[in-house]
Amino acid sequence: xxxxxxxxxxxxxxxxxxxxxxxxPRIAPFVELIDPVNASADGAPGFVWRLTEDGEADATGLRxxxxxxxxxxxVWETREALWEFVYRSGHLEAMRxxxxxxxxxxEAHLVLWWIPAGHLPTIGEALERLAxxxxxxxxxxxxxFVSSYTAAEAAGHPRPACVPSEARxxxxxEPAVAS
Amino acid sequence: MxxxxxxxxxxxxxxxxxxxxVAAQGREVGRNEAAEAAGVARTLAAHHLDKLTxxxxxxxxxxxxxxxxxxxxxxxAKVYTRSPAERSVSLPARDYRTAAELLAEAAEQAGLxxxxxxxxxxxxxxxxxxxxxxxGSLREAVEMLAARGYEPHLEGAGVAEEPSxxxxxxxxxxxxxxxxxxxxxxxxxxxxxxxxLALLEGFLGTDGPVRARMxxxxxxxxxxxxxxxxxxx
Numbered sequence: 001x002x003x004x005x006x007x008x009x010x011x012x013x014x015x016x017x018x019x020x021x022x023x024x025p026r027i028a029p030f031v032e033l034i035d036p037v038n039a040s041a042d043g044a045p046g047f048v049w050r051l052t053e054d055g056e057a058d059a060t061g062l063r064x065x066x067x068x069x070x071x072x073x074x075v076w077e078t079r080e081a082l083w084e085f086v087y088r089s090g091h092l093e094a095m096r097x098x099x100x101x102x103x104x105x106x107e108a109h110l111v112l113w114w115i116p117a118g119h120l121p122t123i124g125e126a127l128e129r130l131a132x133x134x135x136x137x138x139x140x141x142x143x144x145f146v147s148s149y150t151a152a153e154a155a156g157h158p159r160p161a162c163v164p165s166e167a168r169x170x171x172x173x174e175p176a177v178a179s
Numbered sequence: 180m181x182x183x184x185x186x187x188x189x190x191x192x193x194x195x196x197x198x199x200x201v202a203a204q205g206r207e208v209g210r211n212e213a214a215e216a217a218g219v220a221r222t223l224a225a226h227h228l229d230k231l232t233x234x235x236x237x238x239x240x241x242x243x244x245x246x247x248x249x250x251x252x253x254x255x256a257k258v259y260t261r262s263p264a265e266r267s268v269s270l271p272a273r274d275y276r277t278a279a280e281l282l283a284e285a286a287e288q289a290g291l292x293x294x295x296x297x298x299x300x301x302x303x304x305x306x307x308x309x310x311x312x313x314x315g316s317l318r319e320a321v322e323m324l325a326a327r328g329y330e331p332h333l334e335g336a337g338v339a340e341e342p343s344x345x346x347x348x349x350x351x352x353x354x355x356x357x358x359x360x361x362x363x364x365x366x367x368x369x370x371x372x373x374x375x376l377a378l379l380e381g382f383l384g385t386d387g388p389v390r391a392r393m394x395x396x397x398x399x400x401x402x403x404x405x406x407x408x409x410x411x412x
Contacts, residue, residue: 084397086368087368087369087372087395088395088396088397088398088401089395089396090394090395091395092368092369092372092393092395092401093393093394093395095368095369096292096369096372096373096376096393098292098369099290099292099293104290146366
């Protein structure tokens with residue numbers, strides 16, 4: 001990283017619609033995974049921060065996107081660090097069983113965007129990015145793993161970006177970050 | 180270099196032995212070690228290792244193998260690892276990968292994980308063979324999985340002490356260096372890794388002395404096989 005390019009971190013928001021309330025026995029296997037998976041995120045290489053409810057260990061009690069929708073909001077040093085955690089750690093087992101616990105989303109449910117290192121994204125900011133992704137498809141300021149952009153590309157396209165809609169096609173199949 | 184030309188480089192039996200040795204180690208291999216393993220002189224091994232690197236089948240770098248550094252540590256030695264690039268030749272031309280990616284994309288979109296896993300489990304059972312019981316030991320699992328290209332190896336205490344028979348120590352797990360579905364698994368990890376786990380559950384059986392479970396790690400197959408009696412989850 002050169003002195004002229006300020007360090008960027010990657011922010012991530014995932015929304016997941018619960019098929020059953022968290023105290024339902026059918027969702028218990030997911031609930032059992034929350035603490036160990038969050039602990040492995042906290043210790044994962046490149047992890048920076050994750051949203052938690054005041055006084056709680058996680059964000060499952062926050063329902064900013066709907067009564068039955070749980071959210072994950074976190075910050076990572078690089079896209080690769082986040083990818084390795086999501087798909088190459090104990091988190092993958094939770095993802096494998098996502099259909100048992102969460103409704104299938106027709107719209108995008110994961111959004112990634114670059115932030116200046118040190119900035120902590122708010123839920124409001126995160127939901128705006130998700131709305132942008134859903135409305136306009138992937139762009140340098142709101143994208144997915146499959147359609148990702150570099151921090152340098154994002155720096156050249158401050159939000160709202162003017163990306164021709166034909167330049168990128170939305171991926172309808174972005175897997176969920178499940179916890 | 181075209182895939183067919185790169186693969187043709189392996190026609191030389193010494194080269195092929197060197198390639199297979201380096202690929203099987205899963206780490207950097209020096210010239211002396213490779214020469215010894217292939218049973219040829221160091222200079223001949225060096226020549227062939229460099230041919231394999233030129234063909235893009237191996238990658239080379241340099242390391243101080245002594246572990247020392249600074250003055251007196253000696254010249255860095257050339258080391259080799261398998262290239263991550265995939266090579267394949269099909270005559271006549273076939274393109275199953277595009278078909279697999281399209282089918283996976285549609286399955287992901289439609290949420291067909293359960294149906295895919297059921298099909299994978301049936302296929303695993305069929306691969307095991309009609310009437311065949313569950314896999315009997317980790318050693319047997321190594322053979323079965325090696326035959327399907329997973330590059331299995333045993334990890335943990337007690338492996339070296341038990342050159343034959345069952346590796347029964349609970350701390351021993353079978354891990355696999357190669358994911359046969361790599362390109363599709365990278366694109367649709369939960370779907371394809373779940374399919375792979377179901378395939379291996381069918382292949383090894385779920386009611387025998389060993390069991391497959393998911394334990395993803397960077398750079399390896401996401402499934403491990405271990406003693407069913409192990410308390411580890």
